[in-house]
Amino acid sequence: MKNTLILFKRELRGYFATPVAYVFIVIFLILNGWVTFYLGQFYEQERADLQVFFNFHPWLYLFLIPAVSMRLWAEERKTGTIELLMTLPVSMAQTVIAKFAAAWAFTGIALVLTFPMWITVNYLGTPDNGVILASYVGSFLMAGGYLAIGACISALTKNQVVAFVVSLMLCLVFILAGFPMVLDFISGWTPQPVVDAVRSFSFLTHFNSIMKGVIDVRDFLFFGSLMAMCLFANAVILDLKKAD
Amino acid sequence: MIDIKNLSKSFGPFRAVDNISFSVQRGEVLGFLGPNGAGKSTTMKMITGFLTPTSGSVAVCGHDVATAPIAAKQKLGYLPEGAPAYPDMTPAAFLDFIADVRGLSGDAKRTRLAEVIGLVHLEGVLHQRIETLSKGFKRRVGLAQAIIHDPEVLVLDEPTDGLDPNQKHEVRTLIRRMSKDKAIVLSTHILEEVEAVCTRAIIIARGRILFDASPADLQKEGPLDEVFRRITTGERVAAS
Numbered sequence: 501m502k503n504t505l506i507l508f509k510r511e512l513r514g515y516f517a518t519p520v521a522y523v524f525i526v527i528f529l530i531l532n533g534w535v536t537f538y539l540g541q542f543y544e545q546e547r548a549d550l551q552v553f554f555n556f557h558p559w560l561y562l563f564l565i566p567a568v569s570m571r572l573w574a575e576e577r578k579t580g581t582i583e584l585l586m587t588l589p590v591s592m593a594q595t596v597i598a599k600f601a602a603a604w605a606f607t608g609i610a611l612v613l614t615f616p617m618w619i620t621v622n623y624l625g626t627p628d629n630g631v632i633l634a635s636y637v638g639s640f641l642m643a644g645g646y647l648a649i650g651a652c653i654s655a656l657t658k659n660q661v662v663a664f665v666v667s668l669m670l671c672l673v674f675i676l677a678g679f680p681m682v683l684d685f686i687s688g689w690t691p692q693p694v695v696d697a698v699r700s701f702s703f704l705t706h707f708n709s710i711m712k713g714v715i716d717v718r719d720f721l722f723f724g725s726l727m728a729m730c731l732f733a734n735a736v737i738l739d740l741k742k743a744d
Numbered sequence: 745m746i747d748i749k750n751l752s753k754s755f756g757p758f759r760a761v762d763n764i765s766f767s768v769q770r771g772e773v774l775g776f777l778g779p780n781g782a783g784k785s786t787t788m789k790m791i792t793g794f795l796t797p798t799s800g801s802v803a804v805c806g807h808d809v810a811t812a813p814i815a816a817k818q819k820l821g822y823l824p825e826g827a828p829a830y831p832d833m834t835p836a837a838f839l840d841f842i843a844d845v846r847g848l849s850g851d852a853k854r855t856r857l858a859e860v861i862g863l864v865h866l867e868g869v870l871h872q873r874i875e876t877l878s879k880g881f882k883r884r885v886g887l888a889q890a891i892i893h894d895p896e897v898l899v900l901d902e903p904t905d906g907l908d909p910n911q912k913h914e915v916r917t918l919i920r921r922m923s924k925d926k927a928i929v930l931s932t933h934i935l936e937e938v939e940a941v942c943t944r945a946i947i948i949a950r951g952r953i954l955f956d957a958s959p960a961d962l963q964k965e966g967p968l969d970e971v972f973r974r975i976t977t978g979e980r981v982a983a984s
Binding site: 503506510513514581587589 | 789792793794795813814815817818820822824825826828829830831832833837841842844845846889
């Protein structure tokens with residue numbers, strides 16, 4: 501536990517030692533504002549909630565989260581520090597969890613910095629803050645899901661561009677699985693249970709359900725188990741190919 | 745302190761290390777010599793637990809690296825090839841991080857950090873990012889990182905590579921000074937380094953140990969570079 505915390509702190513500081521953190525946070529906030537007010541027509545909707553704001557999160561994360569996760573392991577491989585890290589007296593699980601947790605905490609910080617949106621909507625009307633809180637939690641969980649996928653892919657390569665593109669594609673699959681377009685397409689020729697299974701793997705299905713303010717254990721379980729599975733795979737991949 | 749038994753490592757069909765066995769005692773400085781690609785680094789990576797052997801075993805201070813990796817790694821200090829370190833960190837922050845992971849804290853940590861920084865002369869660059877440092881300074885950061893917890897076993901992959909003659913001399917002096925109560929394994933391309941610091945030399949080529957004796961014995965065979973060439977290429981060098 502102590503070692504995990506030491507590694508976690510080093511990682512998190514690492515984000516702020518480089519322009520990565522600042523660039524990411526600024527772009528994230530600008531894009532959030534732009535899609536909410538311009539594409540989402542926040543004012544014209546005249547509704548006291550943040551639904552339009554959260555609606556765009558799966559798509560913002562699609563591009564931004566792989567940009568964070570691509571460096572997680574690929575960079576360690578590139579600089580050779582993976583050899584240093586793997587020969588320190590810490591376990592693989594501690595290392596994998598610490599690095600993931602730091603990346604997740606970092607996206608959490610970026611998410612918290614969108615609080616002016618929350619202030620705005622509270623100034624303009626009287627929204628249901630419970631729903632907004634649930635949506636923030638859902639968004640954070642979803643970010644964790646994206647990150648875990650990206651971390652796992654990053655462990656496979658020392659090339660960050662490859663890690664970025666492959667993670668983006670995989671995350672896109674996880675979004676599209678809940679799209680009517682995809683579901684209608686497969687529902688024509690597959691039995692209903694398959695359609696339901698595909699839908700249940702979608703980030704959108706679970707995120708939308710949390711966004712309604714309905715706290716369903718299954719949604720939490722989905723993101724939780726997805727992260728656990730990806731991190732486990734991450735550790736296995738590292739164990740199998742530490743050196744190359 | 746280090747016990748290696750029938751160690752082999754294959755990468756696909758290529759056998760990088762082929763059934764080698766040796767042990768290193770406290771007080772020994774073992775020089776690993778050999779041409780590029782001989783298997784020096786691969787062997788060191790297996791001693792430190794970074795690479796998993798295809799077969800055979802490594803024990804560090806009685807802890808098997810495969811079954812008790814954490815215990816073995818606690819006894820080890822390791823300078824990997826190229827002395828990797830986090831480029832965005834300063835040596836001060838980096839060494840502080842390593843000291844934390846190595847379980848040092850409070851006054852003990854502060855004293856030890858100051859001591860190690862003095863030993864490798866990093867005072868002038870402590871607050872400069874590692875990526876801006878020269879090769880020599882990076883190597884010294886790597887060395888400091890390896891000895892910070894005063895480990896019983898030190899594995900140094902080309903510790904003097906990229907250093908100027910004065911720095912080389914300092915590092916060799918440092919290694920000799922530490923050698924009394926440690927087991928040290930170092931690899932090098934520089935033959936005179938073996939004479940200067942090692943109490944024992946192993947010449948390795950194509951993954952096999954071809955020579956294992958003291959540097960003095962090695963010298964009896966003739967001029968070092970000729971002996972090295974003869975042993976590693978298997979050809980007789982005409983005395984000219």
